[in-house]
Amino acid sequence: MTTPKLSLSVQYAIAAVGLPTRQQFRIWLKTALQRNVRVVLRIVDENEGRALNKQFRGKNYATNVLTFTYIDNSNLSEINYDLNEDSVKLTDDIDFIYGDIVICAPVTAQEAREQQKELQAHYAHLIIHAALHLQGYDHENTQDATAMEGLEVLLLDKLGYPDPYLTTPSVKNLS
Template identity: 45%
Template sequence: MSLELDLQLASAASGLPDAAALRGWAEAALAAADFTDPAEMSVRIVDEAESAELNEGYRQKSGPTNVLSFPFELPPGVKLERELLGDLVVCAPVVAREATEQGKPLGAHWAHMIVHGTLHLLGYDHLDDAEAATMEGLEVRILAGLDIPNPYGDDEAP
């Protein structure tokens, strides 16, 4: 599998992961989901104002959020060399605040957000208990493979 990652930095935050780390976390999610085709995705790192605007506009929820996923839908009958997965928008200040509040290393929380968002781009969701158990279990396994503890805090996968 080859992943082309388009990184867009639209945040003044410090301590941001580099493109290689972001790509590695996304590739780990793709591999665990048995996705092997050449693919492309964008990761846009933003501040709270842009995250809040997008969250309101697309989810009708006020305020910024940690990660937003925008899966790409290819028009019927169109084929591309590389599958376009979509875009992730990650709010750096929210991720940093959550890591501090949850007592997690910042890099581990970034990894979780990229894995979580990438799985959304692949169609995973957590709208009901069964979906949440599947998605969260996969996240826990992916992160364990990256030597990152269970982000949900329990000793076992959901």
């Protein structure tokens, strides 16, 4: 299997403490990709995050991550994860998947604090989650959510990050 190509443009529309570097985003995305992807990743504030969430999802609050795919992914073949090969396999003839990922930095930081997670681990999780959405995964029903979450956990483990769905904090409480 050839290594998927990634064309990544990162837009930092906000200056915030703890933002990952372009290289970190690249590593996280490449870990989850089994398709060639061209993606713009935009890091935004709460106002822009809220506006985009309202415009595209009809929800008037900033969410942690939004993913926009610019192909008809209803025609994507089944995505299968082979535990023996540690790889996602898509069997179709699409050369590139195009997409945008929007991460709201303040929401991400707030969630990490509230869930007692390391900020970089939370960013890695959101990027892996978004990358899977780009490739056709969703979590609209229990079966799909279970499959997607299982793959997220596996990929994060490959990167050395803890299971984001565990209730035990991944960082020590400093208070």
